[in-house]
Amino acid sequence: xxxxxxxxxxxxxxxxxxxxxxxxxxxxxxxxxxxxxxxxxxxxxxxxxxxxxxxxxxxxxxxxxxxxxxxxxxxxxxxxxxxxxxxxxxxxxxxxxxxxxxxxxxxxxxxxxxxxxxxxxxxxxxxxxxxxxxxxxxxxxxxxxxxxxxxxxxxxxxxxxxxxxxxxxxxxxxxxxxxxxxxxxxxxxxxxxxxxxxxxxxxxxxxxxxxxxxxxxxxxxxxxxxxxxxxxxxxxxxxxxxxxxxxxxxxxxxxxxxxxxxxxxxxxxxxxxxxxxxxxxxxxxxxxxxxxxxxxxxxxxxxxxxxxxxxxxxxxxxxxxxxxxxxxxxxxxxxxxxxxxxxxxxxxxxxxxxxxxxxx
Numbered sequence: 001x002x003x004x005x006x007x008x009x010x011x012x013x014x015x016x017x018x019x020x021x022x023x024x025x026x027x028x029x030x031x032x033x034x035x036x037x038x039x040x041x042x043x044x045x046x047x048x049x050x051x052x053x054x055x056x057x058x059x060x061x062x063x064x065x066x067x068x069x070x071x072x073x074x075x076x077x078x079x080x081x082x083x084x085x086x087x088x089x090x091x092x093x094x095x096x097x098x099x100x101x102x103x104x105x106x107x108x109x110x111x112x113x114x115x116x117x118x119x120x121x122x123x124x125x126x127x128x129x130x131x132x133x134x135x136x137x138x139x140x141x142x143x144x145x146x147x148x149x150x151x152x153x154x155x156x157x158x159x160x161x162x163x164x165x166x167x168x169x170x171x172x173x174x175x176x177x178x179x180x181x182x183x184x185x186x187x188x189x190x191x192x193x194x195x196x197x198x199x200x201x202x203x204x205x206x207x208x209x210x211x212x213x214x215x216x217x218x219x220x221x222x223x224x225x226x227x228x229x230x231x232x233x234x235x236x237x238x239x240x241x242x243x244x245x246x247x248x249x250x251x252x253x254x255x256x257x258x259x260x261x262x263x264x265x266x267x268x269x270x271x272x273x274x275x276x277x278x279x280x281x282x283x284x285x286x287x288x289x290x291x292x293x294x295x296x297x298x299x300x301x302x303x304x305x306x307x308x309x310x311x312x313x314x315x316x317x318x319x320x321x322x323x324x325x326x327x328x329x330x331x332x333x334x335x336x337x338x339x340x341x342x343x344x345x346x347x348x349x350x351x352x353x354x355x356x357x358x359x360x
Contacts, residue, residue, distance in 0.1 A: 003342065004172070004335050006030065007184035008164045011174045014102045016157035017066035017086050017212035020044055022105060023183070024065060027206050030187050034194055044208040045220045048190065049201065055354040056200035057227030057315070061189070061345065062217050063182030064210035064233070064303070067175070068327060069159035070132070072101070072152060079141030080114070083158060085132050087211035088327050092129045097329055098161035099137060103151030110161065111139035160329040170335040171251065177323055177331035179210070181338055182232035185321070188342045193349060200352045207303065214303035221307045221314065227358060228277065229316045230345070231304040234323040234333075235295045243324075247295055251322045252334040254291035255341035257281050258318035263301035271304050274315040276358055281319065284347040290340050293322065315358045319345070 015023035024046050031038050031048060038048040046065070052058075068087030075081050081101070085091075095115040100108050114136050116125070137158065141147040164174040183206055190204055203224045208216035221229060235256040238247040249256055257278065262270035285292035308316035321341050324332040 003184055003188045003338055006187050007172065007181055007338070010180035010183055011164050011176055012162045014100055014108070014157070014159045014162055015066055015176070016069045016071075016102065016159050017209045019102065019157045020065040020208050023180075024206065027065065027183060027187060031190065034191055036190060036194060041219060041223065043216055043219045045216050046206040047220060047224070048204050050193070050199065050204075052199040052201040053354065054201070056352055057356060057358060058201040058203065058224070059228045059230065059349060059352060060203040060205055060221060060224055060226035061186060061230045061232065061349070062205035062207050062220065063186045063231070064179045064207045064216065065183055066208055066211050067159060067178070068211040069157060072154055072156045072158060074154065075144050075147050075152060076136065077144050079143050079147040080136040080138050081111070081147065081152060082136055083132055089132070090327055091131050093328050094132070094135060095130055099158050100161050101137065101139060101152055102157040102159065107151055109139050109150050109152060111137040114138050163330070165330070167332065169252070171332055172335060173330045173332045175329060175331070177333050178234045178326055179232070181234070181321055181323070181333050185232055185338050185342050185345070189345050192342065192346050196350065199349060202349060210303050214301065214306055217303040218306045218310070221310050225311055226314060228352065229304060229307045229314045230277075231302055231316075231318050232341070232345070233302055233318060233320045234326060235293070235320040236297055236300065236326060237322040237324045240324060247297065249293050249295050249322045251324060251332070252336055253322070254293055255337055255344050256293035256295050256320055256322060258295045258297070258320070260296040261300040261302065261305075261318060262298050264298050267301055269301060269305040271302070271308060271316055271318055273317040274358065275360070276356055277315055277317040280348055280351060280356070281317065281344065284344055284351060288343060288347055290344055292344070
């Protein structure tokens with residue numbers, strides 16, 4: 001199966017942080033089709049290990065399966081549901097969004113986040129953002145009892161209605177590109193490397209709860225104790241007018257590495273990449289004649305931020321693909337960037353040997 005098909009299949013699956021089961025099952029099925037066994041830990045990470053050269057540093061390559069969204073916090077007497085956010089949901093883009101209330105595979109309930117009729121909206125409210133506590137989901141049910149009978153309860157996960165749109169060229173828009181695109185790259189990378197020899201020990205991890213509190217990958221890394229950690233995630237594309245002053249990351253111009261990330265909003269954490277890994281990625285890109293973009297952003301945080309500080313310290317780097325409109329219901333990426341990222345990672349992992357110096 002080609003990378004684009006893997007991605008679009010994963011984008012169509014709901015998988016709120018903490019409720020990644022359907023995504024995990026689909027990824028495990030992709031691996032089984034390649035004859036690859038995987039295992040799941042107690043928190044829900046999906047892990048497969050390829051033993052390699054014991055003299056070389058071990059590598060954990062990971063991407064998160066989960067997406068942001070909501071859980072139901074209250075069911076009103078009229079059958080509508082009130083929500084609370086899970087992850088960094090942009091409230092200014094929520095009213096009138098279609099959603100999926102995930103009561104169970106084959107039983108999910110479609111809904112829409114209500115928006116006051118324009119004809120009835122007073123002038124002073126027409127430009128006001130309604131925050132999550134003021135929103136309600138209309139699933140068509142006319143009573144609390146009807147909604148409950150459909151399986152909707154307090155705590156039920158709610159996500160943007162899964163969708164895929166093909167845009168011009170090789171660009172894809174839709175839900176949960178963050179980080180199903182990273183998962184698709186990792187699946188395809190495993191396929192490309194499964195018969196290779198002379199590799200380091202590689203732990204491929206599809207992690208959970210990144211959008212909630214960066215939790216899953218830390219659990220995996222505590223158990224696996226890698227020497228090197230490579231996270232696959234989005235890179236903020238800066239090629240639209242609203243982002244032009246944030247950097248030089250362009251869609252369709254190749255994969256990227258993060259040279260600096262820092263959250264700076266209550267969570268004082270981020271990643272400055274290990275210089276040996278920067279050199280490794282730059283050398284691999286040059287050998288493959290790939291354009292390698294660079295990112296340096298404040299306001300960005302990944303679970304690599306916590307993985308890097310485990311044990312004696314883990315040599316770490318964030319790599320990824322340019323993506324527009326992060327955390328919205330329609331994110332955009334280019335398939336060519338994903339293919340190039342897979343090729344780059346395959347070359348890097350081939351180049352990791354006993355001679356790499358990880359001391360700063």
